[in-house]
Amino acid sequence: GAVVSQHPSRVICKSGTSVKIECRSLDFQATTMFWYRQFPKKSLMLMATSNEGSKATYEQGVEKDKFLINHASLTLSTLTVTSAHPEDSSFYICSANRDFSYNEQFFGPGTRLTVL
Amino acid sequence: GNSVTQMEGPVTLSEEAFLTINCTYTATGYPSLFWYVQYPGEGLQLLLKATKADDKGSNKGFEATYRKETTSFHLEKGSVQVSDSAVYFCALRAVGTGGGADGLTFGKGTHLIIQP
Numbered sequence: 001g002a003v004v005s006q007h008p009s010r011v012i013c014k015s016g017t018s019v020k021i022e023c024r025s026l027d028f029q030a031t032t033m034f035w036y037r038q039f040p041k042k043s044l045m046l047m048a049t050s051n052e053g054s055k056a057t058y059e060q061g062v063e064k065d066k067f068l069i070n071h072a073s074l075t076l077s078t079l080t081v082t083s084a085h086p087e088d089s090s091f092y093i094c095s096a097n098r099d100f101s102y103n104e105q106f107f108g109p110g111t112r113l114t115v116l
Numbered sequence: 117g118n119s120v121t122q123m124e125g126p127v128t129l130s131e132e133a134f135l136t137i138n139c140t141y142t143a144t145g146y147p148s149l150f151w152y153v154q155y156p157g158e159g160l161q162l163l164l165k166a167t168k169a170d171d172k173g174s175n176k177g178f179e180a181t182y183r184k185e186t187t188s189f190h191l192e193k194g195s196v197q198v199s200d201s202a203v204y205f206c207a208l209r210a211v212g213t214g215g216g217a218d219g220l221t222f223g224k225g226t227h228l229i230i231q232p
Binding site for chain 2: 004034036041042043044045046049059093095104105106107108109110
């Protein structure tokens, strides 16, 4: 199968601090990964497309300076929430496309971020 | 822009009942359509997909047919089981101008509860 992991699964931080979330494709290469945000009782919202070796592409309304994305290798993308505030509290989910197979995305289990 | 509308739950059915979860979409061009399922405490899993008009996706007794004329992709199952209790998301992937991978646009999700 195609497994995507996320770490940590839960994180609680103080307002003003930064938090890094990792997304790894465990058994396949992923040139492209995606970051989503899920609000309670609402759909997943695409935040950005993470491209290995190049800058991420952010969706309209997503602050690129607040949500830093780095795709350092073909199996790892990181999302850093900088200077976190309580309104950043949410469920963050990553997904990855297996290279050359664009019609299926494999999702990580998500990271619950709580900012106090 | 692209959007997906699906019936919001919770939808509560008895075991062996017939299930329909409606999904309609708005998109330019010819998107690929998906149903994802999220079981409690787990990440999203692809349930089925269809990539062109009149295609029928099927898996685990679930079916959905890509209807271009009604821009719909309704999910059906003839006889549901308690184990089908989960949140179901309809999603689309629009065809990007440059080809390659594109993020998904999701509906809000439908919480399905099957009672024994």
